[in-house]
Amino acid sequence: xxxxxxxxxxxxxxxxxxxxxxxxxxxxxxxxxxxxxxxxxxxxxxxxxxxxxxxxxxxxxxxxxxxxxxxxxxxxxxxxxxxxxxxxxxxxxxxxxxxxxxxxxxxxxxxxxxxxxxxxxxxxxxxxxxxxxxxxxxxxxxxxxxxxxxxxxxxxxxxxxxxxxxxxxxxxxxxxxxxxxxxxxxxxxxxxxxxxxxxxxxxxxxxxxxxxxxxxxxxxxxxxxxxxxxxxxxxxxxxxxxxxxxxxxxxxxxxxxxxxxxxxxxxxxxxxxxxxxxxxxxxxxxxxxxxxxxxxxxxx
Amino acid sequence: xxxxxxxxxxxxxxxxxxxxxxxxxxxxxxxxxxxxxxxxxxxxxxxxxxxxxxxxxxxxxxxxxxxxxxxxxxxxxxxxxxxxxxxxxxxxxxxxxxxxxxxxxxxxxxxxxxxxxxxxxxxxxxxxxxxxxxxxxxxxxxxxxxxxxxxxxxxxxxxxxxxxxxxxxxxxxxxxxxxxxxxxxxxxxxxxxxxxxxxxxxxxxxxxxxxxxxxxxxxxxxxxxxxxxxxxxxxxxxxxxxxxxxxxxxxxxxxxxxxxxxxxxxxxxxxxxxxxxxxxxxxxxxxxxxxxxxxxxxxx
Numbered sequence: 001x002x003x004x005x006x007x008x009x010x011x012x013x014x015x016x017x018x019x020x021x022x023x024x025x026x027x028x029x030x031x032x033x034x035x036x037x038x039x040x041x042x043x044x045x046x047x048x049x050x051x052x053x054x055x056x057x058x059x060x061x062x063x064x065x066x067x068x069x070x071x072x073x074x075x076x077x078x079x080x081x082x083x084x085x086x087x088x089x090x091x092x093x094x095x096x097x098x099x100x101x102x103x104x105x106x107x108x109x110x111x112x113x114x115x116x117x118x119x120x121x122x123x124x125x126x127x128x129x130x131x132x133x134x135x136x137x138x139x140x141x142x143x144x145x146x147x148x149x150x151x152x153x154x155x156x157x158x159x160x161x162x163x164x165x166x167x168x169x170x171x172x173x174x175x176x177x178x179x180x181x182x183x184x185x186x187x188x189x190x191x192x193x194x195x196x197x198x199x200x201x202x203x204x205x206x207x208x209x210x211x212x213x214x215x216x217x218x219x220x221x222x223x224x225x226x227x228x229x230x231x232x233x234x235x236x237x238x239x240x241x242x243x244x245x246x247x248x249x250x251x252x253x254x255x256x257x258x259x260x261x262x263x264x265x266x267x268x269x270x271x272x273x274x275x276x277x278x279x280x281x282x283x284x285x286x287x288x289x290x291x292x293x294x295x296x297x298x299x300x
Numbered sequence: 301x302x303x304x305x306x307x308x309x310x311x312x313x314x315x316x317x318x319x320x321x322x323x324x325x326x327x328x329x330x331x332x333x334x335x336x337x338x339x340x341x342x343x344x345x346x347x348x349x350x351x352x353x354x355x356x357x358x359x360x361x362x363x364x365x366x367x368x369x370x371x372x373x374x375x376x377x378x379x380x381x382x383x384x385x386x387x388x389x390x391x392x393x394x395x396x397x398x399x400x401x402x403x404x405x406x407x408x409x410x411x412x413x414x415x416x417x418x419x420x421x422x423x424x425x426x427x428x429x430x431x432x433x434x435x436x437x438x439x440x441x442x443x444x445x446x447x448x449x450x451x452x453x454x455x456x457x458x459x460x461x462x463x464x465x466x467x468x469x470x471x472x473x474x475x476x477x478x479x480x481x482x483x484x485x486x487x488x489x490x491x492x493x494x495x496x497x498x499x500x501x502x503x504x505x506x507x508x509x510x511x512x513x514x515x516x517x518x519x520x521x522x523x524x525x526x527x528x529x530x531x532x533x534x535x536x537x538x539x540x541x542x543x544x545x546x547x548x549x550x551x552x553x554x555x556x557x558x559x560x561x562x563x564x565x566x567x568x569x570x571x572x573x574x575x576x577x578x579x580x581x582x583x584x585x586x587x588x589x590x591x592x593x594x595x596x597x598x599x600x
Contacts, residue, residue, distance in 0.1 A: 124512035125512065136511045138508055138512075159511055161504070161507065172498055173500060173508050176494060176495045176500065176509070177491075177512045177514040178514070179490070179494070180488060181512075183490075183491075183560070184483075184487060184516055186483075187480050187483035188480060190479070190483075190559070191476050191477075191483075191561075193556075194476060194479070194550075194551055194556055197554050198550065200473060200476065204463060205476055207461065209477050209480060211461075212438075212481075213425060213478070213481040213518060214424075214479075214481045215517040216484055216515065216517065216519075217512075217513055218513060219480065219516075247494075251494055251497075254497050256498075256592055259563050259566070263559050267560070
C-alpha cells in the first residue's frame with residue numbers, strides 16, 4: 001500500500017474516476033463534494049468522506065481539485081472552511097479542472113504566498129477513461145513538485161505530458177484541445193443529422209466515417225451514444241459549452257478570431273439553454289432535430 | 301496475372317495510386333489523362349497510355365473514373381472521343397470522383413440507355429493511401445455489377461462498404477464524411493494557429509491532442525505536414541473546397557442548414573482564392589497566418 005494521503009475535491013463524473021484510480025493504486029484517499037450522495041458512493045469504494053475542504057486539508061499532503069469552474073475553485077480553496085488556510089506548509093494543490101489560464105497563473109502566486117505548491121494539471125478523456133485511469137494529463141508547474149507527483153499522476157491518468165514550469169501552460173493546451181473536441185463534436189452531430197435528413201442509415205454512416213477521413217475520437221465516442229439513444233450525462237453539455245467559452249476568451253485576449261470555435265459555441269450555447277441542456281453533450285444532435293424534426297435513433 | 305483489362309481515367313493524385321494498385325494486383329491497366337506527363341509516369345509503372353477515353357474504351361471491360369468534377373466526367377464520358385459511345389455493351393463505369401448525388405443518380409440512367417452498368421464508388425483516404433491500396437470505398441449499384449468488381453475494389457482500396465443498389469447513396473455518404481473531414485481540418489488549423497499565437501510549442505500541442513479528446517484522422521495527417529512546413533499538394537485545397545460546397549448544396553436541397561459546414565466552407569473558399577490556394581489543404585492554416593502574422597514551422 002502507498003503511504004500517501006491524497007484528497008479529491010469534487011467527485012462528480014471525473015473526480016469519482018480519479019478517486020477510484022487512487023484507491024486502486026493504494027493511496028489513502030479522502031473525498032469532498034457538495035453532493036452528500038457522491039461522497040457516500042466514494043465511501044463504498046473505500047474513500048474517506050470529509051465534512052469540509054478544511055477538514056480534508058488537515059489530513060492530506062496533496063489535494064486534487066476536479067470541480068466545475070473557477071467560482072467553485074475559489075469556494076473550496078478560499079471560501080468558508082476552504083482548504084488553503086488549513087493545508088500544512090509545503091503541501092500541494094493539483095488543479096485538474098479546466099480553467100482560464102490567467103486565473104491559473106494568478107492562483108499559483110496566491111498559493112505560494114501561503115507556502116503551498118501547485119500543479120496546473122487538467123485532464124482529458126472523459127468519465128469512462130477517468131474510471132479506468134486511462135486519461136491524458138497535461139501538467140505544468142515547478143519541476144520538483146512535478147517529480148514528487150509524477151507517479152500519482154500516471155496512476156490516475158495513464159499518460160502524462162509535462163509542459164514546463166510555467167503554471168497556465170497546461171490550461172492553455174487543454175483549451176486548445178477542447179476547442180478542437182468541441183468543434184469536432186458539433187461537426188459530428190451536424191453531419192449525422194444531415195445523413196438522417198437525407199435518408200441514410202445512421203449506423204452505416206457511422207461505420208464508414210470511422211474508417212474514413214472524417215474519423216475522430218469524439219465522433220466515435222459520442223455518435224455511439226446517439227445510435228443507442230443514450231443521453232445520460234457522462235460529459236454534460238454545459239461543460240464543453242463553458243470550455244469553448246474559455247477558448248474564445250483566450251483567443252480574444254490575444255486578438256485572435258476563431259470563426260469555427262465561435263460557431264460551435266453558438267450551437268452549444270443554444271443547446272445548453274434548451275430542454276435537453278443538462279443531458280450528455282452527445283445531445284448536441286438534438287439541436288439539429290429541433291430545427292428539422294428528424295427522427296433520432298431511440299433506446300428501443 | 302489477372303486477365304481483366306481495366307482503364308483509369310484521371311491519373312492525378314488519387315488515380316495514379318489506383319493504377320498502381322491495379323498493376324500490383326495483376327490487372328492489364330490502361331490510363332488516360334489530359335496531362336501527358338502523368339500518362340508517361342503511369343507507363344513507367346507498367347500501364348498502357350491511351351490517346352483518348354474512346355480509345356481506352358475499346359480495350360477494357362471497365363473504366364474507373366477519378367477526375368476532379370462533374371464537368372470532367374461529362375467530358376470523358378460524353379465529350380468528343382468520350383468513352384460512353386465506345387464502350388462495349390455490358391461494360392461497367394466505376395465512378396470514383398466525389399460528385400453531387402443527383403448528378404450520379406441521373407448518370408446511372410444515362411449509361412443504362414447505352415447498356416452500360418455503373419457503380420457509384422467514391423473513395424476516401426487521400427493519395428498516400430491510394431498508393432498503398434489502403435483507402436475506403438463506398439459503393440452503391442446493382443448487386444450483380446458490385447459482385448463482379450468486389451475483388452477489384454478490395455484490391456484498390458482495402459476496405460469496401462456496399463451501401464445498396466441505389467446509385468447516389470455512396471456519393472451521399474461520401475459528402476457526409478467529407479463535410480466532417482473539412483470541418484475537422486479547419487478546426488485543426490484554427491486551434492493550432494491559436495496555439496502558436498499564444499506562445500505554445502506546436503509540436504507539443506500536436507503530441508497532446510493526438511492522445512486526447514481532440515484527436516482526429518485529419519488532425520494527425522494534416523498537422524504533421526504543417527509541423528514539417530510541407531505544403532506540397534497531395535490533397536490540393538480546391539478539392540475539399542468543392543466537396544464542402546457539394547455538401548452545402550445537398551443540405552440546401554433538403555431544407556437543412558449546416559452552420560459549421562458553412563463556416564468551414566467560408567474559410568476554405570477564402571483560402572482557395574488566396575496566393576496559397578493551390579497548395580495542399582494543410583495550408584488552410586495560412587488563412588489564420590494571413591490574418592494574424594503568426595510564424596508557422598518551416599522546412600529548415
